[in-house]
Every structure is written in structure tokens, then in C-alpha cells.
Amino acid sequence: MADGTTDILQDKRAAARKAAYETPLEELNPARASLFRDDAMWAIFERLRAESPVHFTPDSNYGPYWSITRYDDIMAVDSNHQVFSSAKGIALSPKAAQGFRDPNNSATNFIAMDPPRHDVQRKTVSPALSPHALSIMAPLIRERAGLILDSLPVGEPFDWVDLVSKELTTMTLATLFAFPFDERRKLTRWSDAMTTPPGFGGGAASLQELRETMAECFGYFTELWNQRVNAEPTGDLISMLAHGEETRNMTMGEFHANVALLIIGGNDTTRNTISGSVLALNQNPDQYAKLRADPGLIPSMVSETIRWQTPLAHM
Template sequence: MADGASTIRDEARARAWSTPLEDFHPGDPDLFRTDTHWPYFERLRKEAPVHWCRDSEFGAYWSVTRYDDIMAVDTNHQTFSSEAALGGITIRDARADLRRPSFIAMDPPKHDVQRKTVSPIVAPANLARMEPIIRERAGRILDELPIGETFDWVDRVSIELTTQMLATLFDFPFEERRKLTHWSDIATTLPGPGGLVATEEERQAELMECLAYFTGLWNERVNQPPAGDLISMMAHGEATRNMTPDEYLGNVILLIVGGNDTTRNSISGGVLALNQNPAEYEKLRADPSIIPNMVPEIIRWQTPLAHMRRTALADVELGGQTIRKGDKVVMWYVSGNRDEAAIPDPESFSIDRERPRQHLSFGFGIHRCVGNRLAELQLKIVWEEILKRFRNVEVVGEPRRVRSSFVKGYETLPVRITA
């Protein structure tokens, strides 16, 4: 199995270095499904750090692949827009009739006031209150795992822990929490044969069910005194209480995906990374106090969202290229996090790395991930609780990866815990 994977990677490397640059389409979802995107970005960083893909299933787009250039785009919202009306924040343009605004797909000033409405949920005092809840749940989930038999870590641990947390943040009916996982997957899936949905119409029908459910919750909360959950915050917030249904759904999807996909794929990615780097796993067992330093290294290594996209509001020079007004610009965080010019020895997974927070996984500028500290807290706790219980969580097969160049994650990860 491992030999098969390394053959696939060798073939991908040969293709990446022999394909003419003008034929590059680094956003091809199949490269991410097969984990063979790495050599394409390595070559782009070296030879064409700001690269024009003239044609793809997502249309034409610029790829920005070096750390410093990504920072330049991410911190310049005056020139590079996130507006849903211009296409939004992913390589895939939302259909013109389905462009739902949410605060991540907005520019200031509207972005600022909507973000401010929900940000108290991850304020330090609130995180301190959540910590014992997360720890108790992580412990319970881990205590229920089978010993000595193969099971799927993604389903039993990564999804379960993050979905329980999400249900708490929304004050969502706990017994129905897997609906949140489902809607998160639907929101980010690429429709097509063998996928979660066959067509865009099917995807939209599922999202309308999500809106109907959350509208019921909104109507409950708006008639109750303000409370500390996300729906109540939006229902009573001055900047959000008059949102259109489309805008409400846009923000709900943003909060579900932001609170679920990223943390869940980092929990799975951490187990895989430690198995691929057994010396680091030994280092961790010998000294669990490394965990707070390891957590941001896992998040860099995994890069749970491979990219964010912007639209140019004016002609602009970047990396010796002229980006035209209206062009789609894709910031490849997954590439910037492996940029040797910015991060020492970026290809090594090093849990005691000197500056582990020097990564792009949470974005930068006004759209920096609002829940980054909560994500880190969940990862920290889950690893503390794993080490209290198990000497080894062993990966016993190849993971099945998500077919997406946006969400960089895992559908399954077969593991075994040794007694």
C-alpha cells in the first residue's frame, strides 16, 4: 500500500516537472484527492510564483504560491476583494444567482460589524469556560474507542469531537448534531458522479433544508432574551438581525464549515503526520509538554483549507506579473506553508519547531480565522487526552482524501489502538 502511494507520488513529480507551465492547473481537485499536488506547487514557487492558468473547470485564475506574495494579497483588501457578488472566496465561482453573502465574503465596512457580532463567542473568557466541556467530551469519545481492532478515526474522533463543539456553539439540538457535519460537507462538496450530490440543484435543495432548520432556531431565539450562542448573537445583533435569508444561510454555512472542517481535518492530519514521522511521535511520548508547540505545527502541516480566493478591483503588479481588474486570484496557503524562503526546513514535520505559529493556515489581515484559538484549544486537549490513555494510535492503511482543492481533508483514516 505504501509502495503504491510512493509510486503515484513519483509519477506525479515526473509529470509536474515535465508539463509546460502554461498547461498547469494546480487547482485540479484530483491532485488533492491523490495527495500529488506538492510537486506542482514546488515548481511554481521556483519558476512561476504568480502563475496564470488560462483555462480550467473553474475558469481562468492566478495562483499565488509564495508566503510573502500571499501575505501581500491577504492584507490588501482595498485591491483584492472577497465580495460574494464578485465570485466569493473559493476557486469555484458561486453561480450568479446563488452568491450568498457572509462576513468572510464581504469587504469592510459591512464585514467588520458582522464579524464583531459573533466574535465574543471565542473571547478568552468564553474559551476558558469551554475548556472543561471539551476535555470531558474528548475523554468520553476516546474511552469508547475499541482497542486492538481497526476503526475509522475520522468518524469516531475527529468528526464527533468537532460536531459536539459546533452543536454547543449554536446551542443546536445535540441528538441531531450530525446534520451539522452533513451540511458542512454539502456546502463544500463538488457536485458530480460518485460525490455527495450529483448536481448543483441537489446541493441547493440540501442547503435550503439547512436554512429551514436554522430559521426555526432563529425564530425561537429572537423571541427569547439574548443568550451566548451564535444564533442568538446574530438574531439580536444590530448588524445581523435584519439579514436576508440568503445572508443568514451564508453566515451559518461559514460558521459550520469554519468550526467543523478545519479542526476535524487537523485532528486527523495530526495522527497521520505522527505516524509518518515516528521519531516525532517518540519525542511527543517522551515529553507531552511539547503539545502546545505541536498544535500549530500540525495546523501548518495539514493546512486544512488549501486556498482562499480574491478578485482584483484594479490592475495591479505582483511578482512581476500584471493582474487585471476582475481577475480571480487564488492564494495557495498549502504552498505558502511549504515556502523555504519564509519557513526554515518547511518539508519536515517538527513538533518542537522554533516558530510554529509562522504559518498561513488561518489567513491574515481582516479575514484571519475568527475561531483560530478555539481550533488550537480543541487540538491541544484531544492530544493531552490521547497521551493519557494510549501509547500508540497506529495508522493501518492509506487515508481516503476529500476530492477538493479548497477543503484539504480526509474522508476516512483507518487506525488501530494497541492495548
């Protein structure tokens, strides 16, 4: 990275820090998406952890909400579903989108459930993502990674996120779903549209376009369900849901909600981890040199990347 860019980033961080400490505590609103876009959220979390680790924001474009910012408190909340249920949803919903939910469709996916319902549905798909299943997929993913890297332009700028991070992620998701391989970029487009507020860039341009995109996605997956339900069970995620004892009688609404969970869960998390690792290694050449000297460090580099650079910028 050029020195000028580093200076600009440092100036921006200093300005963000000043703003975070000058804002009255009760007005701190750490959920604002622009903070994450501008990398300006760090000082807010630092201040909240020190001064108000269980913090209430009475008004925001998501309505009122609580922020928990210390590790032990997060663990306590995350592992106590009796008090902190997931059943009413797991994400703050922007006020602008609150009228968007279809009141006649309360179908939900298993991340937004508590045990025991959560556990039986999760158990249906978890074998596809177990360490054993992933070790079987590893050679294929490695081969694809090699082919992608070999195909990159040499000596000219290119978009790493598009050509590498998105491509490898989408290829892997297509395999997990046994999704038509040539149409795999639909998975990226659908997932991006569902996770990005309309008009914010990178997703749908309007609420209408988002509705149409979701209808296209769920229509496509309904077809896949119908094909898989009438075929012998295979190891892909759709077949597992269509044949699983706890999931085969789910409504199409529930199936669609779980499709959204699976394509979104696997999309930008993995994409951002691939991009973040390359950026971090280039910003820290000593770490890069260490890794090149000992590729045995790669597994710990991967988990460190997830800690270093949150794979979900804002949710």
C-alpha cells in the same frame, strides 16, 4: 503504515513530480481537485514558486484564474483589500456549478466582504470564538474527547475520522450554535454537502440533492433564528447574530450565508486537523515519543499540525 503502502506513495509522488515538470508552464492548472485527492500537488507548487510565483492559468474547469504561491506575495494579497477585494467571492467556482447560484439572491456572508462591513459583522460573532470563550469551553471539550476515546473499540479496526474527528468536531459545533445535540450529525452532513461538488463522493449525490439539503439546512436554521430572536440573548452564535446590533436586521438570505460560513468554517478544518495529527504522529514515532514524554508540547504540536497538513484539502 506498511512498507508496501509507503512504496506506492513514493512511486505516486515521483510520477506526480515528473508530470509537474514535463507539463508546459502555461498549462499548469494547480486547482484540479484530483491533484489534492492523489496528494500530487506538491511538485506543482514547488515549480510555480521557483519559476512562476504569480501564475496565470487561462483555462480550467473554474475558468481563468491566478495562483500566488510565495509566502510574502500571499501575505501582501491577503492583507490588501483595497486592491484584492473579497467582495466578489473568495473561492473559485466550478464552471459546472456557475449556473447554480440563484441570480435573485446576492446575499453573502462576511468572509466575502471588505471592511468596514466585514469588520462589524465579524465583531458580532468573534466573542464566541475568543481565547477567553474557548478557555471556558475547554474542560467540556476535554471531557468529551476522553469519553469518545474510552468508547473506541479495542483490538479491531475502526474509522477514526468518523468516530473521533467528526464526532468531537460536531459536538463542539453543536455547543457553539446551541444546536439540538442529538441532531448534531446534520451539521456534518449539511456542511459536507455544501463543500463537496455533487457526485464527487462524501457530499450530495446530485445537484438536486444538494438543493434539497441546503433547503433543509436553511429551513432548520430559520426556525432556530425565530426561537432565539424571541428569547433573551445567550452566548451562542445564532443568538449573537439574532441580537447583534449589526446583524439583527440582516435578511434571511444573509443569515443563511453566514450560517453556511460558520458550519463550513468549523467542520472539515477541525476534523482534518484531528485526523492529520494522529496520522503525522504515527508516521513520525520520534515526534510522538517526544510528545508523550512532555505533554506541554501539545499547543505547538496543534499549530504545527495545521502547517504540516493543510486542514482544507481543496477549496
